[in-house]
Amino acid sequence: MAPPPAEVHLSVPETGESSAFPVETPCFPITHIVLAGTENFPHWLPFRRVAQQGENHCLGDKGISQLITQLQDQLINHGYVTSRVLAPRQDLRTQTLKLVMIPGKIRHIRYTPDSGNYIQRITPFPAREGKLLDLRDIEQGLENLQRFPTVQAEMNIVPAAQPGESDIVLDWRQSRHWRIATYLDDTGSKSTGRYQGGLTFFLDNPLALSDLFYLSEGRDIHSSAGKGSQNDTLYYSLPFGYWMASVTASHYDYTQTIAGLNQAIQYRGKSQNLAVQLSRVLHRNADQKTLLNGEIYRRASRNFIDNTEIDVQRRETAGWKLGLSHQHYIGNATLDARVTYQQGMRWFGAQPAPEEYRNEGTALPKITQFSATLAGPLTLFSQPFSYQTQYLRQISASPLTPQDRFSIGGRWTVRGFDGELTLSADRGWYSRNELDWQTPLKGQSLYLAMDYGEVGGRGSDALLGKHLAGSALGWRGNLKGVSYDLFVGVPLSKPAGFQTSPVTAGFNLYWQY
Template identity: 45%
Template structure:
């Protein structure tokens, strides 16, 4: 009996998931949240002050006061308003502190509200705004000339000093993993210093330019090599632009079925920040091959794929508790398959299009909530080919896909023991027929754990929910964890599947010591279609060494 080659889309779907996880690790961005000190102003207004004046109006005057009228609402909380009250010195001071604290909470930490001597008998309290401006922005003495300011700091000298701009600048500096940065706000120096002006002094240093990471895991398949090795070279701030570059190379290390088979690939990435903007370019290639036994002879089956993406993102909102980014990208994707170097033309794909989305991060106490929403559209750009599936209305190169994600991280303690919960939800909806490479797949360590990944379920729509409960039993860098996952797929192509739901569980330990990190786990299916083949127990590992 002749052996069947692996379905052409399955290695590519597996590689897409592997690359997604790798990019999340290598492109992780820092979160900088600076705390602003404020005066205590949360008490209630004193009653029966003497002397006191009935305040009917509160006005804010002075330079830039028109831009801060919103702060006056802090004077009149519903439960304890200042208007209509007879206020003395203590009540007026508390009212000013409430207004001041709201201004500080918005990030204007050097802007001040004062009260000049005035006649309050007419019922009007006049407050004066002293805007806090930036006089100079500079690096601390002794900072390397390799440090660059112009594309990292959103604010300019002469502008209002806002803590959100400083947080963004620190994130732009610290997005380079080997760089450390801090900011000091000092009294303005030099001549012609005006009230409210400050200097922003940046303390910056970089330990090295290059990083190397070596990793090995068993995330491959028996058809193209179970064991996978990866080498990643990262260059931090290579052009002195707070930029980041990495090249990641993967290759199979054996394992799986006998015969000549294997896989290899690489990913190149470069990104550059500018104030609240970021530009990123990604290019990846992936090849696999296997020897397939035919009726009379063996033949070599090969697959190749190429992906490119240009992405532009902008942080459109941030405050002390949340931040939101909008992004847009253009992409191309090609794939082809061969038998003994002869292309199977019906399996050739060349697609291109655009994608846009929103990402939101919310800090809720010690919890972190991440939300994402995107829309992906295939077009005829770059000579995109018509998909053969269009003849049967089972796929198109002009795909329309909506994706959404949510992740909640919750640390907590029981007695003296530290725990955390991580819940992650991913989903996809199709607004057009989809070719196999665009479909949503489940079954394996990157989607629904507990399965060996040799078989998957894929269809036009789907969602997964992953739940991790971790216990830092030994020390903060070593975590025992239990995971329970569920996923299902839907859409037109489900009729050709053995089922559409999977559930699995996993138990493992992960952590690191110095430059070595690891993840060891055992998984087991909890629910699957009867004819869905997978191991009763799946063991897996990931080892990496960074230097």
């Protein structure tokens, strides 16, 4: 339920200087180029390699200016937009050219007089007074400051009194500190209630740290007696510079009634989940961003028949996850890739799984997942379209319990299936593909989806089959503040005997204020 983070990429003018130096008269033969001031910048920047291009050339005014421009481009491309390269007065008859790199630093970071006053700059903004002005620090800070739809943030860089110094002037405004959202969909199961609804209450920036808190409650809608479900989620996140910390706690209950020999039997279950996450932006530039994500989790679940607990179904697990994600803008397209490793541990009272005694599963799973999504616009028949293709694969070095297995069949994996029955095993993959037509109706689009998935590894031999293929035709958009997605799906390929509806219709409605 957390909103996707804002993406800020500040552009700089592109340059296309030729690396060939012009033939000039007069010119001076240069055998050595000295760069002063490089200690003010990261050591991995290729200033020396660029400067060496001018050695063993006869350089005049244009050639020296071209070399300075090439070094200046390196500064700008790496975000140091206020730093400069200068050539001091010198005698070039020594065949040595000296260039000085002047660091552009931040004098003050301040807000405009019209900005709101309920915000702390130190925590969300990684740029610091007295440090190098790095455009990437400013991008990250703006992303942190405008995490919410209730906030608008803008930035200007203005010259200070001293050469090489600049002020960062922020204009930050928050319209209100709260939001509410409600949803209605048919994502539930027949046994616990097909129709689901819920309400979410958001607090944006409650501690003036660009932090976020929300409480979400959901349940089944108009289910018959003897079945139902309820879920609650608490979430809090806090950015600090290039870091983000968050904690999520959730609780889920369900009830279903099945026919017994002499009377109805009530089957009930409940589960709790707690996850603490920490992420760090490792690298970012104008086109790419790479993040490292870590998580520690604890999960517990219990099931009951007529208020008597089923001991063999009790689960108490814990562990950690480590992930690396990368976002890359390629022209008008966006590539998002991620790899995640999960390791179960005997932490926080975690207990062995009953399957461990038969070597049919473990509460200490070792799971690796790979995912990639490519999305972008395109034009077909003079009409605006967009596409999205997603790939997800799971592999495991250990036998898994049902909770950790890879499943396909349903609106979140392979569309066209009602989700009442799935294929599940230790390993698997799926590909989801969409073509979206932006209709002449503002904010309305028609899309076609084609999905395919397979499962394999332990547990797959006992299945009816190992693959599913399906498609869906849908309409999504926004009308008077209500976002919606309506679709109809059909299975294209499934194993013999795999029971599912021949046509599956579904909807999602979401409103936020």
